[in-house]
Amino acid sequence: MAREQLNGAAYNWHAFAERQDLAAALAGHVAGRLTNAIAERGTGLLAVSGGTTPAKFFASLSSIPIAWNKVTVTLVDERCVPAASARSNAGLVAANLLQNAAAAARFVPLYQEAASIEDTSETDSRMLRSLPWPLDVVVLGMGTDGHTASFFPDADNLEKLLDASSEMVVLPVNATSAGEPRLTLSLARIVEAGFVALHIEGEDKRKAFESAMGAGTRKPIRAVLDAAERPVEVFWAP
Numbered sequence: 001m002a003r004e005q006l007n008g009a010a011y012n013w014h015a016f017a018e019r020q021d022l023a024a025a026l027a028g029h030v031a032g033r034l035t036n037a038i039a040e041r042g043t044g045l046l047a048v049s050g051g052t053t054p055a056k057f058f059a060s061l062s063s064i065p066i067a068w069n070k071v072t073v074t075l076v077d078e079r080c081v082p083a084a085s086a087r088s089n090a091g092l093v094a095a096n097l098l099q100n101a102a103a104a105a106r107f108v109p110l111y112q113e114a115a116s117i118e119d120t121s122e123t124d125s126r127m128l129r130s131l132p133w134p135l136d137v138v139v140l141g142m143g144t145d146g147h148t149a150s151f152f153p154d155a156d157n158l159e160k161l162l163d164a165s166s167e168m169v170v171l172p173v174n175a176t177s178a179g180e181p182r183l184t185l186s187l188a189r190i191v192e193a194g195f196v197a198l199h200i201e202g203e204d205k206r207k208a209f210e211s212a213m214g215a216g217t218r219k220p221i222r223a224v225l226d227a228a229e230r231p232v233e234v235f236w237a238p
């Protein structure tokens, strides 16, 4: 069901009664998009978010038999912690997505130990520039504060993070609400993706999303929808 907002922030709303049904449907869409990308350009580039929401989706996607050896997986954002940390998105992806058929995919992390997160983001940008941009698929999450990726409302460089004309690939983020220093793909790299999905679950996030689509303080998720080159596909279950 497509819903157009008055000022053009377009999105398609896909609601599911059960979270497992959402996981299977989103996994099917992502697998199909990656298969098309491989057919068209010989490779597929996928960026996924971390947090507590995506585990069921990762498990569903990992079992779908596509040409995973031609897929590169990277992260939408990362906490600046070692991969062995329970807070690591790289660790979450390794344990839940890069399993089964998807174990054959190439994974490119965002975080590596460095003197500072600024040094890491510079290294990342050099390392990630060699990937076959633009993204074919990006799967975003969202917090109830309207953040997505690591575009936290209290980030010290939010304007730079949300600059749709940025040439940057990865940017450092310092935000009190983030819990620890972060690294994030720039909004510019996210919104140029061939398929932009937003995966949210629960009533609180549905209300937060509806609020962000209305008038009032512009939340980061709204900046993504406004800048996206095609309607964002929102997948929601209670």
Ligand SMILES: O=C(O)[C@H](O)[C@@H](O)[C@H](O)[C@H](O)COP(=O)(O)O
Pocket (backbone or CB within 6 Å): 049, 050, 051, 052, 053, 054, 076, 077, 078, 079, 089, 140, 141, 142, 143, 147, 148, 149, 150
């Ligand atoms: O590193 C992260 O935390 C994510 O990339 C972040 O953007 C996440 O998608 C939201 O914070 C929602 O997180 P939950 O799924 O835990 O609610």
